[in-house]
Amino acid sequence: MTKQSVLVEEQFHTTRLDKLLTTLNPEESRSQIQSWIKDGLVQVNGKKAKTNYRCQQGDFIEWEIPEEEVFELKPESMDLDIRYEDEHLLVVNKPKGMVVHPAAGHSDGTLVNGLIAHTELSDINGDFRPGIVHRLDKDTSGLMVVAKTNDAHEKLATMLRERNVKRQYQAIVHGEIEHELGTIEAPISRDPSDRKRMAVVDHGKEAITHFRVHERFPNYTHVVCDLETGRTHQIRVHFKYIGFPIVGDPKYGQRKTLDTEGQALHARRLEFNHPITSEKIIVTADAPAIFKETLKEIDRRP
Template identity: 60%
Template structure:
């Protein structure tokens, strides 16, 4: 473990210690510093403090920097569809059927396994099983994900998600013919009281908003674009079911009789965010996967 000492000067007096330390070294994110404080690795004048401690002139800060934790996830070489990459961020197009990160029952073949083989420098904020992962899409949802290569980038991207400044647009096919061209679902989402493995619209759930527009109508189905204002688990799937138009192919929230598709017909096609280092707005678009396009053509032919 490496140790560092810093003495508070006039310019930093009165500021929070977590803010001060995250500016001393640009590679230290505020979240990382807060974890160190919680673990007792940051002392002020020899005493443990809380992250909201406001420093005084001539305070002596001692930081014990923990050794890097070896990842338990095994890197696996795979052909990743990378749309953008620099020293801070990777944007990758995840295929349908791939799990984002290891979990019980899925310890290999995940996007994280592939990313670790591609590059070793991923953010550690989300722990050793989910390095670099800022947000997720379901196994059977295809499309774009942003991945942080360091903790500072991770913190910036998460902050943008919290502030709802990230653009996330999905295409989906739902059961039923939606009569109106546009709509918004504003309904809280939480665990389903009858089935804890599912999410549902519940009174005490987390705030969730989905905007949608019609792309094309078919016999008994509608092709739509959904834009997320928030990012709750299974949000689009839950919201569309809630208003009576569940996603086609969805084994968890859709009807038993549905289109012959291996999983929900859902693709994260547009992703936009401000670069965590430069502030430049970046936006990426991924075309529909072949099976999605084939399904749309079949629906057109059946009209």
């Protein structure tokens, strides 16, 4: 690690600690700085401090910059659940608990590690996200389309941007939704109070989720959702916003929830015209066993 320090001058008196360090480390994001503070890598006058600490003139601040994790993307043989494949693209059913591509803390065992062992992929998104046109969260299972060629990748990205790819999900939420059908139209952006979360925010990016009730249970509802837009954590944020958070969601859900190994959310259907041949492609995948077991469990409850 690289250690740095500074003596707080008058101009930074009463400045928040995370804001000051972001100013002094312009190459780092504020959320990254906040993680350093939470991890105990920052000390003020020899003691740990909180991110919202107001610096005082004369404070001595020391911080350690973690060395960036260096890793090599290596092919890993995996038993991938590929639902459609040709020379241009493939559709894979990603299991719950699998990270899509390598990043800090997840250098191997990702979907991309398995995909590059299986086939050649487009290189538009760089060395560590080859072929990835859209993503699913680690604990969201289901269907993803992956590009093998740059031509297919560019056209798929345009199709997604222009909303010409139909993506359908199913989820289990807390509470009983009264309406059979609904549309949640609420803009989404980074949560101003926590940059690691998304939230409904004025002047955020347009976000639209359509849903219908598939089945009701006491205190729970099984819903089917159609994405009109595809913002980060969109379904999770939208259902929290309307008061029906997704079961098992560690980031946006209730503290007291069912143990579903992460959010009960599954990408069940993809429909699009093939970017090269224009053939209609429709792919479906059943929800994983833990999703079905959760439905059985809540159905047995009085």
